[in-house]
Each structure stands twice: as C-alpha cells, then as structure tokens.
Amino acid sequence: MSVKKLHNGRWEVSIYLPGHTAKCQRRWRRRYHDRATAEEVDARIRAAIPTGRLRDTIDELEGAVGKVQMFADLTEQYISNYAIIHLAPRSIASMRSRLALWKEFFRTMAVADIRLSDVDAYVTTRKRKGIANSTINSEIARLHHLFEWSLNRRLIRINPIGGYEKLKVDRQGFREDTEEAIDSVISQIDDRFRPVFIFIRETGCRRFNAFNLRWDSVNLKDRVAILTETKSGKPAYLLLTEAAVQAIRSMPRVVGCSYVFPAPSHGGYWSTHGESVWRTAREKAGYPWLKVKDMRKAFAVKWANTPGIEKHLIQSALGHSSLRVTEDFYAVHKDRLAVQHLLEIIEPMRQAVNS
Numbered sequence: 001m002s003v004k005k006l007h008n009g010r011w012e013v014s015i016y017l018p019g020h021t022a023k024c025q026r027r028w029r030r031r032y033h034d035r036a037t038a039e040e041v042d043a044r045i046r047a048a049i050p051t052g053r054l055r056d057t058i059d060e061l062e063g064a065v066g067k068v069q070m071f072a073d074l075t076e077q078y079i080s081n082y083a084i085i086h087l088a089p090r091s092i093a094s095m096r097s098r099l100a101l102w103k104e105f106f107r108t109m110a111v112a113d114i115r116l117s118d119v120d121a122y123v124t125t126r127k128r129k130g131i132a133n134s135t136i137n138s139e140i141a142r143l144h145h146l147f148e149w150s151l152n153r154r155l156i157r158i159n160p161i162g163g164y165e166k167l168k169v170d171r172q173g174f175r176e177d178t179e180e181a182i183d184s185v186i187s188q189i190d191d192r193f194r195p196v197f198i199f200i201r202e203t204g205c206r207r208f209n210a211f212n213l214r215w216d217s218v219n220l221k222d223r224v225a226i227l228t229e230t231k232s233g234k235p236a237y238l239l240l241t242e243a244a245v246q247a248i249r250s251m252p253r254v255v256g257c258s259y260v261f262p263a264p265s266h267g268g269y270w271s272t273h274g275e276s277v278w279r280t281a282r283e284k285a286g287y288p289w290l291k292v293k294d295m296r297k298a299f300a301v302k303w304a305n306t307p308g309i310e311k312h313l314i315q316s317a318l319g320h321s322s323l324r325v326t327e328d329f330y331a332v333h334k335d336r337l338a339v340q341h342l343l344e345i346i347e348p349m350r351q352a353v354n355s
Contacts, residue, residue, distance in 0.1 A: 011038035204299030
C-alpha cells in the first residue's frame, strides 16, 4: 500500500488485492483531492487487512453498501468514466442518445428497483412506435453494458437485466434489385449533389464519413482516402475507384472550407448529410424503400461475392472494428452467395458438355 502525490496535485492510494496467484492480483487505487483524506483511506485499509474485512471496507469506501444508486446518476458516471475515455466523439453522442431514452423511461427509479418486466414495457413502447427489433436490441445491449460496467466496479450488486433475451431479427433484408435501385436513384439526383452519393456507392463508406471527408485526407495520386473520425474510433482507409476519384475531382475547392463535399447553401459542413436530397430522388425513381446505407450493404455483398478476397480485407475496407462484425454480416448472405458461386462453377461445365 502507498499514498503518493501525483503531478496534478491529487493524492493516490494504491493496493494490490489478494488473488489465487500473483497473476490474479488486481490493483485497487483511488485518487483524492487532499492528503488527509488519502491517508485516512489508507489507514482504514491497513486496519481491515488483519481482520479479514478488506473487501467490506472497500465496498464501504466505494459507496456500494447502504447507498441507493439512482439510474440517472449511474448513467452520468458511465458516460464520464467509460464513454469519454474509451469511445470516439461520434460514438459518445450515439451513446448519449440511447441512454437518454432509458433515462426518460426509468425517470427517478433506483437501479435496485429495475426488473426485467420494466424492460419488457420499454420494448413494447418502442415497438408501438415502429422501431425495428435490431435497433431495440442495440439499445438493450447498451443498457446491459452499463450495468456490467457498474457491476465490475461494485457500484451495484447485480445486473438487473442479466439474461434478457434479444429480439428476433429478420436479416434477410437485402433485395436482389438493390443495385438497379441505387443506379436509378443516383441518376435522379441533381448534378450539384450527385458526386457525394457516387463516392459513398464506390467506397462503401458510412454517410457521415463521406460528408466529413477533408481535402487533406485525400491522396488522389495513390487513390486512397484516410478516415480519422470513424465509428470504431480507429483510422480507416478507403480505396478510391476511378468513379470515386472523378467524384472528388468534380467538386470545386471552396475557399476557407476543408470539406470535400460541403453544403451547397453555405459551403461548410453539410450537417443534414443530404437526407432531403436522397429522399426526393428515391421517390422520383420509384424506390421509396432504398436507404443511403443500402449502398454500403451492396458494396459489402459485392466484395463478399468476389472469389479470392479474404474476410480481413473486407473488414478493412468496411472499417469494421473486428472480424466478427464482418463475419456476422457475411453470414447473412452466405447461403445465397454459396449458390451463386456454385452456379458459376457448374454453368461453364454444363456448357462444355453440351458443346
């Protein structure tokens, strides 16, 4: 155990908690604003070790015993001590919006009072609003992670929604006419706005990546673009096809603007991401169901359907955080792709026999 002063003026108490082996030991440390408090905590821990009350003393110090943990307070701790440290800014914003839904639903409830039936009621409310099962599953997953994070830090006793079943999701949503629909919708877009949507189709990037692309992140000579602000928080590289390069070159450089695809109205960041432009074009083309993100899905299916391309390359091209995400997506289409591959093999053999 030790008490030491840090460079920022705070005082730290540090101890290695006992484990079955040296490798199993876990370091416990907390920081305080003044030396007196740190030394008082250190003294309490020293006194607890010989009496066998170390775990209980730490619980008391962390406020896990005898303290009612309100859900609203817990979410703020989660955002401050987990999200801001580990997630990218855009992911933090997404997390805040999801947790805001739960805070609105649970309102002034204590964590200990939350039951699985409360989650059932939340799910029912969301489904009545027409929210997709996959979206609801994402919201539940975020809540589950919040509770697991809190449990590991002994802020709560149990995860109140542990074991909650995911909703069934129909993942057979990729339509065979998607490519045709994409071409038709893009042809209906005004020439001023068309380049950015061509860029999304050709690179398979997420929409916010395209609208956030800056000139200093583009290398037309090597035909590559670097994405620094991604969903996974890791830099990603886009391979630029000839059509993607032409889309970039067709955009005039706006003085004082670093964005490749700026908003036509003011020449700055296009915050709406061209939503109304796409919506109008798809209605004109007769494909009201087509979403911008369907271009990314079509891009991924095309890569997965190309013989000889390894999955980790597809992962890199799509900017997935792990190969598992790519495999989960690929699994949705693997049966259809397998049939297509088999047909490509059998058809030439059949033609050879008939000739």
